[in-house]
Amino acid sequence: MQNHTILITGANGEIGHGLIAHLSQQRGTKIVAMDLQSLDPSLQRLCDRTYTGDILDSGLLQTLSTGHDFDTIYHLAALLSTRSERQPTLAHRVNVDGTLNLLEIAVTQSRQQGRVVKFIYPSSIAVYGLPDTATKAKAGRVAESAWCQPRTMYGINKLYCEQLGLYYSSHYRQLDADTPKGMVDFRGLRFPGLISATTLPSGGTSDFAPEMLHYAAQGKPYPCFAREDTRIPFMAMPDAITALLTLQDAPRARLSRQVYNVTSFSPSAKEIYERVVESFPRAKVSFEPDRKRQAILDSWPQDTDDSAARKDWGWKPAYDMEKAFSKYLIPAVSQRRAT
Ligand code: AKB
Numbered sequence: 001m002q003n004h005t006i007l008i009t010g011a012n013g014e015i016g017h018g019l020i021a022h023l024s025q026q027r028g029t030k031i032v033a034m035d036l037q038s039l040d041p042s043l044q045r046l047c048d049r050t051y052t053g054d055i056l057d058s059g060l061l062q063t064l065s066t067g068h069d070f071d072t073i074y075h076l077a078a079l080l081s082t083r084s085e086r087q088p089t090l091a092h093r094v095n096v097d098g099t100l101n102l103l104e105i106a107v108t109q110s111r112q113q114g115r116v117v118k119f120i121y122p123s124s125i126a127v128y129g130l131p132d133t134a135t136k137a138k139a140g141r142v143a144e145s146a147w148c149q150p151r152t153m154y155g156i157n158k159l160y161c162e163q164l165g166l167y168y169s170s171h172y173r174q175l176d177a178d179t180p181k182g183m184v185d186f187r188g189l190r191f192p193g194l195i196s197a198t199t200l201p202s203g204g205t206s207d208f209a210p211e212m213l214h215y216a217a218q219g220k221p222y223p224c225f226a227r228e229d230t231r232i233p234f235m236a237m238p239d240a241i242t243a244l245l246t247l248q249d250a251p252r253a254r255l256s257r258q259v260y261n262v263t264s265f266s267p268s269a270k271e272i273y274e275r276v277v278e279s280f281p282r283a284k285v286s287f288e289p290d291r292k293r294q295a296i297l298d299s300w301p302q303d304t305d306d307s308a309a310r311k312d313w314g315w316k317p318a319y320d321m322e323k324a325f326s327k328y329l330i331p332a333v334s335q336r337r338a339t
Contacts, residue, residue: 005030007070009055009102010077011047012037014199015122018241019074020046032068034060035077055098065105072118072248075102081126081296083203084154095157096164103168106184120248121188123162123259125233126155126205129299142301144190144261144308151299152205162188162259169258187247188259192233192266192304194240195324197332205296209234209272216276216283217333225290228270231302235264236324239317243309250313257312261304265321275321279330 006023008016011033017040023029024046033039034051044050049068053060055077077098084091103119110117129149130136139147150156165186173180193206200214201207208226215222235243243262267275269287277283309315319328 003028003030004071005032005068006072006074007032007034007064007068007105008074008076009034009098010075011035011043011050012040013076014194014196014201014237015076015240015244017043017199018196018237019076019244022241022245032064032070034064055101056093058101061101061105065109069113070106070109070117072120073102073106074120074244075099076122078122078157079154080201080204081124081152081154082205082207082293084157085152085296088153091153092157095154096160099161099164103164103184103186107168107172110183111180116183116185118248119165119168119184119186120244121161121165121186121259122244123158123188123190124155125190125192125300125304126150126152127159127162127190128301128304129155130301131299133298136298136300136302139301141303141305142261143305144257144259147301152296166258185252186258187250187255189243189247189309190259190261190304191240191243192235192263194235194237195329196237197329198237198336205293205300206232206234208269212269212272212276212283212285213329213333216280216285217337219282221284221286223286223288224269224273225288225293226269226297227289227294228268228273228287230269230294230297231266232297232300233263233266233303234321235262235317236319236328238328239264239319242318243315246313246315247309254312257308260309260312260315261306262309262315262317263304263306264317264319265324266303267321271321275325279325279334 012035031047033047039050079091106117129151168184169186
């Protein structure tokens, strides 16, 4: 079987963990992983090469690019929404300049190799910005083209990088005399909040849901920074991995867009609490809304319309909320607690 070389940036993060576990089972797939921190030892043995360093380090990127011929790049490295608000200029450098650097690697390699390099990009519901809760309630399931007026640095970075991806796919150096060989095949997914049984996110604003679960499992009290009636979409991590891999494999001709909404369930914070308590009756959650983080949550849609993904490449989440908790989250966090 022919080798397929995949670069994963931000490999130590929540999505990286699940993605590497899956990709390492595919025969003929070589994984090159990169992260700011040295890679988790459980992941290291699943990768062919690992690099520790910054996506803004041009020397390191040069080493990476000259050392490998990538077929696909999963660019997962990013600063999430809460962290980005605290360090907006750093966020812009990491989220925007970092993505630009990786797109440059993709386009350079595609030109040198004379073939397509796929670029898979996790975007976010943070690209949307609803002005107030009444509009949010009225908007319901938001389509890709609606309400793209983000109010966070992270959302702005993600929306702009989607556009950069489209540029590198379709209009890169459009004034050049010769049409270059090869191209970047950019594919983006606008993820909702993700809930993993094995890792806790850090620096996000949708973190209240996974934190509520993991604190309850550890018997720790959790002061929830979101109001009880907060409603944003979520997805169980295995579905996020399935979405990335399915989009990667989808024939280009089937794709009517380059960036797709994908979603699964949209509970209120109170409904999440009630489901957590059902499994961990001693969970202690107090709702102590943080006015400023709440304003970010209130600007994100209560649900997204993922009908284009369903139609074009057969997206269908395997986990609704009940199944996510009963078949994935609760068994796995309970098992981790027991070991
Ligand atoms: C965050 O909260 O920043 C992320 C996201 C919704 O993209 N989890």
